[in-house]
Every structure is written in C-alpha cells, then in structure tokens.
Amino acid sequence: MATTTKKEMKKNEQPASQKKATVKAKADAAKDLQELFEDGLKDILWAEKELVKALPKMEKNATSKKLKDAITGHLEETKQHVERLQEVFKSIGVNAETEKCDAMQGLIEEGESIMEETAPGAVRDAGIIAASQKIEHYEIASYGTLAAFAKVLKHEEALKLLLTTLKEEKACDESLTSLADTNLNSKADKN
Secondary structure (H helix, E strand, O other): OOOOOHHHHHHHOOOHHHOOOOOOOOOOOOOOHHHHHHHHHHHHHHHHHHHHHHHHHHHHHOOOHHHHHHHHHHHHHHHHHHHHHHHHHHHOOOOOOOOOOHHHHHHHHHHHHHHHOOOOOHHHHHHHHHHHHHHHHHHHHHHHHHHHHHHHOOOHHHHHHHHHHHHHHHHHHHHHHHHHHHHHHHHHHHO
C-alpha cells in the first residue's frame, strides 16, 4: 500500500486560481447580446430610481453648502437619467422595466453606513463624497458598457441617449473630485 506524504499531497493540489468554477445559468439567463443589453438597462433603471430616493438623505446629512448644492443638482440630473432610460427602452421597442441592482443597493447601503459612522461636519462630508464617487464610478462603468452594446447592436438612438448620460456621469465625478480637492478634505483632516 502506497502512502502519500503531505508534501506530495500539496504538490498534487491545484491552486484555487486554477480550479475551474462553472456557474449554472438560470433558466431565464440572457442568451444573446440583445438580452444582455436589455438586462443591463433594467438594472441601471432600478439603480437610478433608487438613487433618486437616496440622494435627498445624503443632501440632508451634508453640511457643506457646495456639497449640498452638488447633490441637489445631481438629483435633478438623475431624474432626467430615469426619463432618458425610459426613452432608451422605447427606442429599442421594449417596455421599460426594472430589475434589482445588487451593486447599487450595496453602494447605497455603504453610503448610509458611512453617514451613520461619522459625526456631522467635514468628516461626514468627506465620507459622502467618497460614497458618491463610488456610485458615479459604477454608473460610468454601466453606461459605458451599455453604450458599447448599443453600438454593436446598431441601436443608434439608444447609443446617443446613453452617451449623453455617460457624459453627465463623468462630469459629476469630476465635480465631486474637484469638491474633494478643495478645502473639504483638509477640514476633515483637522477634526
């Protein structure tokens, strides 16, 4: 009877990075790019609608007037994003529906947690900016991907609408970066 030493056993084991993990697709899984595109639209529509609900709470908890104004402005823009997404659905001949976006739910929950874990003032404002930028980066990635899909699928009107929103999301992120680079983060450092 052959015995195997611990050293030999370790040698025969595959590293976790080399193990193949096969995920079984759901019965209603997207089977082509069009379905994946529609699923992505449902996801970001849900995300934008939830953001419309979350932004007023962020604005209420911010103390900097510049931050409050930025959040208020983005709330109005986000409402337009919801309307624009409905136009995207219409342009591709599909009813506008939502599907829960786990990523956005997590980002919103993280933002709420940051507000709960920071005292009102500059530190909370810095946390709100950080949470907001994470949300913007998710939206930028989502709209960029959806625009790429629309281009491949030759949905010209949808592409135009998605690129408009992508441009606005990037501008919002730049605005938040500028706000953070001003004296807000410096004030937070002195608390």
